Amino acid sequence: MRQYFIQKFYYGDIPEEKSGGSNYEVKADESTWPLWEIFIRSKQGLDHKHVGSLHAADAQMAIENARDVYTRRMEGVSIWAVESKYIIASNPDEAGELYEPAMDKVYRHPTFYDLPDEVKHM
Amino acid sequence: MIQHFEEIFQQKIDKEIKIEPKDWMPDAYRKTNLRQISQHAHSEIVGMLPEGNWITRAPSLKRKAILLAKVQDEAGHGLYLYSAAETLGMSRDEMISDLHSGKAKYSSIFNYPTITWADMGAIGWLVDGAAILNQVMLTRTSYGPYSRALVRICKEESFHQRQGFEILLVLSRGTEEQKAMCQDAINRWWWPSLMMFGPKDSESTNSDQSMKWKIKRKTNDELRQNFVDMIAEQVKILGMHLPDDDLLWNETTKHYDFGAINWEEFWQVVKGNGPCNKQRLEARRKAHEDGQWVREAASAYAEKKRAMEKIKAA
Numbered sequence: 001m002r003q004y005f006i007q008k009f010y011y012g013d014i015p016e017e018k019s020g021g022s023n024y025e026v027k028a029d030e031s032t033w034p035l036w037e038i039f040i041r042s043k044q045g046l047d048h049k050h051v052g053s054l055h056a057a058d059a060q061m062a063i064e065n066a067r068d069v070y071t072r073r074m075e076g077v078s079i080w081a082v083e084s085k086y087i088i089a090s091n092p093d094e095a096g097e098l099y100e101p102a103m104d105k106v107y108r109h110p111t112f113y114d115l116p117d118e119v120k121h122m
Numbered sequence: 123m124i125q126h127f128e129e130i131f132q133q134k135i136d137k138e139i140k141i142e143p144k145d146w147m148p149d150a151y152r153k154t155n156l157r158q159i160s161q162h163a164h165s166e167i168v169g170m171l172p173e174g175n176w177i178t179r180a181p182s183l184k185r186k187a188i189l190l191a192k193v194q195d196e197a198g199h200g201l202y203l204y205s206a207a208e209t210l211g212m213s214r215d216e217m218i219s220d221l222h223s224g225k226a227k228y229s230s231i232f233n234y235p236t237i238t239w240a241d242m243g244a245i246g247w248l249v250d251g252a253a254i255l256n257q258v259m260l261t262r263t264s265y266g267p268y269s270r271a272l273v274r275i276c277k278e279e280s281f282h283q284r285q286g287f288e289i290l291l292v293l294s295r296g297t298e299e300q301k302a303m304c305q306d307a308i309n310r311w312w313w314p315s316l317m318m319f320g321p322k323d324s325e326s327t328n329s330d331q332s333m334k335w336k337i338k339r340k341t342n343d344e345l346r347q348n349f350v351d352m353i354a355e356q357v358k359i360l361g362m363h364l365p366d367d368d369l370l371w372n373e374t375t376k377h378y379d380f381g382a383i384n385w386e387e388f389w390q391v392v393k394g395n396g397p398c399n400k401q402r403l404e405a406r407r408k409a410h411e412d413g414q415w416v417r418e419a420a421s422a423y424a425e426k427k428r429a430m431e432k433i434k435a436a
Contacts (some may be wrong), residue, residue, distance in 0.1 A: 032215055033421065035208070052271070053205045055214060057417075058424035069198050072191075073278070092144050 034083055036062040040070055041078035048080050056081075135336050140266040143209040151335055155265050156210045157226075158337065163203035164221045164228035168402050170196045172236040173245065181239060185289075189242065192282055199275045206267040222407050229253075230388065231314050233396030240293055240300075240307035246286015248308075248315040251353065254279050255345050256319070264336040287356070294360040308357070309365040316380075317388045319346040347377055354378045 033055040039048035051070050056062035062081035070076065090098060106112050115122065127146050134141065141147055170193050177193065180186040204214055220226035231249055236242070257279065261272040293304040320342040332338045340348075350369075357364055368381035390396065 032213070033417070052202060052274075053208075054201060057420035058427060061420065061424075068194075069201050072194065072198065089144065092142065093146075 033057045033061075034085070036066075036081045037084050037087055038062070038066040038070055039080035039082070040066070040076035042075055043077055048078065053084060132334075135264050135334075138336075140269060141264055142266045150331070151337075152210050154332060154335075154337060155268060156207055156212055159203055159207040159210070159265075159268050159271075160212070160217045160220070161227050161229075163200050163207060163217070164226055165232065166196045166200035166203060167221075168228045168232045168406065170200075171402055171405055172232055172234070172398075173242060175236050176239065176242050179239070180242070188285055192246075192285065195278050195282070199271075199278070202271040202274055203268075206265075206271045209267045218410065222403065222410060224394065224403065227392065229318060230391040230396060231318050233391050233399045233402060234310070234314055235397050238303050238307060240290065240303040241311070243286050243289030243293065243304070244307035244311040246282050246284075247290055247356075248286075248311045248353065249318070250279060250282040250286060252315050252318045252349050254283055255349055255352075259338070259340050259345065262336075262339055287360075290360055290362075294362060304360065305362050308360075308362050312364050312366070313383065313387075314391075316346060316349070316383055317385075319343075319349065321385065321388070322383075350378045350380050 034057075035053055036056055037053050038051050040051045041048045054062065054065050054069055056065050059081060062083075063079055066079045066081055071079070102108075128148055131141075131147060131151075134145075141151075173189060173193050173196075177186060177189050180189050204217060207217060208214060217226065221228065236245070254276065257272050257276050261269055261276055263269050263272065290304050290307070293300040323341045323343045330341075333341070354364065354369060354371075366381045368379060370379050372379045391399070394400075
């Protein structure tokens with residue numbers, strides 16, 4: 001496998017080996033709060049949309065944290081929180097087979113049909 | 123086989139298709155993004171400290187409320203970025219540990235002290251101004267979660283720069299002392315702000331993989347030049363000047379020429395020898411340690427509620 005060594009020191013990308021370092025011991029948190037996916041309805045009549053994720057000990061805290069993190073500027077009127085482990089996602093490696101059935105059905109789109117210009121509003 | 127994957131990966135990048143967490147990606151792409159996004163997150167969190175210093179001392183209730191909102195935004199930005207970094211397979215705890223042990227870096231600019239109220243203005247105008255240029259570029263970065271976090275951040279960040287400039291504008295129209303304070307803050311923050319964009323392009327010898335992978339789309343020097351051109355004009359409105367005798371409009375390049383940056387200072391601060399490195403890390407560790415019982419109590423409470431629900435259901 002080819003190896004890349006990226007040494008360009010961009011803003012926000014200071015290499016770790018340049019660090020001053022210290023002997024500070026960090027105790028691992030034994031009780032890591034679970035991750036939640038947050039969905040926000042921006043106004044009545046629209047869908048809830050995924051906005052990101054956050055950690056919270058329980059559902060109520062997830063909603064309250066979501067309010068503080070994702071709706072500080074009135075971005076939402078409703079919040080859904082789902083613990084991330086319950087999200088089932090399709091596998092991108094199988095995208096070809098999964099979506100294949102729709103690929104050859106252009107007649108499902110209105111643009112497939114050539115109609116004379118006289119036909120209006122259709 | 124891997125080479126084949128890498129070709130497909132690069133083709134996606136070339137076609138401007140974003141990379142999402144479950145997609146195949148080269149190890150180095152994952153690592154570079156992880157390092158960059160987590161450092162960006164740490165910068166937002168540590169960046170709260172120099173400003174937090176002034177929340178209780180802001181000159182009016184209005185300024186307090188604004189500063190509080192701004193610092194709260196930085197906390198939010200840190201959270202968006204930690205979430206984006208977590209999608210690459212590192213836990214939040216590990217990232218925080220790396221920050222606290224000194225292994226992970228954050229932007230060096232936050233290792234400078236905020237000694238007067240005018241510093242709040244200079245940080246908003248110069249530091250946030252520099253960060254915004256970088257972040258606007260990063261909204262088009264190739265990694266989907268990072269890009270989306272940056273879009274959200276940029277939307278919120280524009281108020282930060284404007285409020286900073288306004289603080290300086292008010293000072294620049296004030297008493298002689300206020301004017302002097304304004305100029306002093308600009309003098310102290312100008313050079314560290316230029317360093318925020320990182321070392322000169324010519325000092326990097328390797329092929330530029332980050333550009334090829336479209337993690338970055340502009341070089342350090344390009345962004346820095348954009349920044350100088352923007353600030354050199356804005357400073358005129360304040361009636362102040364930038365502390366650089368070599369700063370001069372260049373009619374041929376249509377850009378401002380500017381003086382040499384003290385890179386020795388930059389590396390000293392990165393290595394931990396800046397004015398506030400120790401203080402910043404200690405503040406972070408203390409906050410984390412003092413919050414330990416709160417995190418534990420919340421977990422215990424959640425556990426107890428779950429147990430109660432089970433009994434009720436039974």
